[in-house]
Amino acid sequence: MPVKTRQSAALERKKFFADPVMIVTIALLIVLLALFILYPLAMLLLDSVYVRNTNLVPLESVQDRTAQIPYAEDGTIRILNNKGKEAAVSLDGIDGAFGYLFAKNGRVYKEGDELKAGNVYVKVQENHLTLDAFPRIFADYTFNRAFYNTLLLGMITGFGSVIIGLLFAYVDCYVNVRSRVTRKMFDVVSMLPVVSPPFVLSLSMILLFGRGGLITRELLGIYDSDVYGLGGIAIVQILTFFPVCYMMLKGLLKNIDPSMEEAARNMGASRMKVFTTVTLPLMLPGLGNAFLVTFIESVADFANPMMIGGDYDTLATTIYLRITGGSYDTNGAAAMAVVLLGITLVLFLIQKYYLEAKTAATLTGKASRARALIDDRSVRLPLVTACSLLSAFVIMMYVAIPFGALFKLWGRDYSLSLKWFNQLFRDDGFKAFTDSFVLSLIASPITALLSMIISYLVVKKRFRAKGFIEFVSMLAMAVPGTVLGVGFIRGFANGIFRTGVMQGIYGTGVILVIVFVVRSLPVGTRSGISALRQIDKSIEESAYDLGAGSAKVFVSVTLPLIKDSFLSGLVTTFVRSITAISAIILLVTPRYLLITCRINEFAEKGAYGVACAYATILIAIVYASIVVMNFCIKHFGTSKQVRIKESE
């Protein structure tokens, strides 16, 4: 019997609607994602193409109907009064419509004023869509340079990070490092930049290699060293981002089956030949992937170019300066933000939908057994030495920070004192720490829970808006903080769609928390999704089958099973939020003092001692929260149950 109409879709719909909690959750998620991710970006886009101008039009040309304005059929035109309100005014009586008539300089003619012939104008509101802003900004020297600078920096950082990342990954997976201390050092180095506030390396770069730098001036006697500019940013960015590449590439190298390389060796290839003909080609999509990820990070980075860029402006800093500086070119700044967003978005899409799939396709197999590590001195010594030197360098950069806070006056007086810490707390330092701490603390459970719910829905449920939810929550990863910040200003400063609705959140802590959540959501969601993919779907099905609704399944089964991911989401959000700067610096108001903004302020003023004191305490907080997280995962996490099994 052939089936005429398929009832399964209807039945699925019925079953779906029998679950009100899930529907409400999904609806809520869609609203939240649309409101806080899509809407600000859409407003930004709109701003870049939508022009609202008020033009002064000579009265004579209006009256003889030669002006380029829309005339209504009933003989009226829409013009603005002195309060900026638009109204329809009849053409016949227009020369008596006081309040609607202006002089060239904008002065309003009042009742009784004499209308000076040739100096009477009406104000016409002009709304139209135009792409003018784009040619304009591309013709703009500042923008042009920033655009070029950004891409060049992205390239250098991308290549540099991939190469160093590959070096570390190769040494980690292929070379017998022998010394456990060295290995431990690699671990520390790979973790440090990930957890550190974004500009710490810039700060120590200035302290160590700047004009008054400890190394350049005191050790090498160079008095005119200049770290500001491309070189400085590139070094700092590479040191910040290469650990990401290292971790990504390490994952890939672990998946290469050693027998492939052994087969090549066996057929007579040298180690170098094996690397160039087997390992490298297999890694190629993965390297591309790592390159793009770093490129996006570099392009989106705000703090480092801000601090150490000097006059090397990137898009992110240029946009910031446009917004905060005197020339309030909304249209232009919006267009720049759109260009920056365009770059990251395109790269993100290539990375996520093309390279990631390709990487997975070339390296699917698991390594069948452990790889025989290279013990050859001629390979081991140079590689391990290179890695060790780099690690030592990074560690030195971090060590410089607390000393920057402890030395009396960097560059002059290297005696220890607590005066910078004292100044910090005498100032409003304490408020900065509580504000940052509290706001981040509020954001982290919200983000962790939201991302777990999103991952649950994406991995375990079937419904129509699923693709939308997944895409939008991942999209935030591709949006540079500066762009998001501008979007939030444009979207919420005058309320939603300039109606004043929700205007109340602008300038408050609420909007800061929302930005924290949006910025960390993709990270949490990604970790949640990969954790959930590993859980047999029948575990949840059996709970469902035994009578639990979706909400109950999530709370009693799913969440406990991905507790680790939830906990790390909590801490990751906290860490990312408390160290965030790019979007926040555009949205923060004097009501809230945030540590990162304070560091930026002091560093800009050249008050490196206080900046270092802030940074030192911040690093301590971040480190402490990670220690707490690891403790929690160890003692309350899901892995505890797994460990019981292992110990038997």
Next chain:
Amino acid sequence: MTMAGKEKKGVRLEHISKIYKDPKTGKDFYAVNDVSLDIAPGSFVTLLGPSGCGKTTTLRMIAGFESPDAGEIYLGSDPINALTPNKRDTAMVFQSYALFPHYNVYDNIAYGLKLRKVPKKEMDERVARILDLVELTGMESRMTNQLSGGPQQRVALARAMVVEPGVLLFDEPLSNLDAKLRVSMRTEIRRIQQTLGITAVYVTHDQAEAMAISDNIIIMNKGVIAQMGTPEEVYYHPKSEFVADFIGEVNFLEGVVSAADGEGCVVSIQGHPVRVEKADGFAAGQACKVVLRPEAGILADSGDIPCRVVLSCFMGAYQNYHVMVGDTLVKLADYCPAGRRVYRVGETAYLSFRPGCVNML
């Protein structure tokens, strides 16, 4: 112990179809095609078939994880098509057991009872009773991953049964166990099901398991029901080559019906007439196939069909023969060969059928 006060429910499927899209070709195909079933309350029914035959899909439709594209499913007398799995009076035992790794044995079993808001005292009693039934008393506080396969399976079984569902569903529950455990667990499942008198639908691809455990077997192939019946019926009277082949070893001998009466008929195989009992519906002159199970053939110095031995191999419980009847290879198993004549390769022997053990297609 039986399910006191609880009405046993049957399951009825009326013209159920399920269409899937083939992920490779993008074409639609019937995973389940117009399947109708009536499972009596309290009976144990097995859905048996090769992988991809639609048996698991059928089971998942009964549980509510999949929605049928056509037809209606009844539990007792209620249509349940539009009910979500948590609103259906079914409980499933999963292939992977799907135990909650973050709960101990007690909490795993009590999960469904908690959802049904059973008072604590009654819950304790019911869990204790079911633990006794699956012989896991004393294991309440163990974490499930501290148990090995067999006990995990029992916990899964207990967790499904303790809620006293209208129907118990099994999705290849024994396929992750080793061979020996599989045999003892299937006896166990059968014992417990009969103790409780619960309706059970059981999916497996293992025909021995199906025969050992079921009141009725439903053999599925390519989304349709190939045959239903008791284990004896499907074994001795398969209605198609597929069924005959799927259930146990089988030989097909081609022949022509030379005479037929109400009781049986005479078939001429390679010119040698053989009498087959209980084969009606055949007329003289019709081509047919005789379905011969290896143990239903007898080799002797005299008999119906002459054949040549091409393989003779001692297997312990039986002597395994391959013989050629004309150009057809026939596999035979001669049980308890001790004390009887054993034919060697190259010898000629005569093949006869055990009365009542042979079927015709």
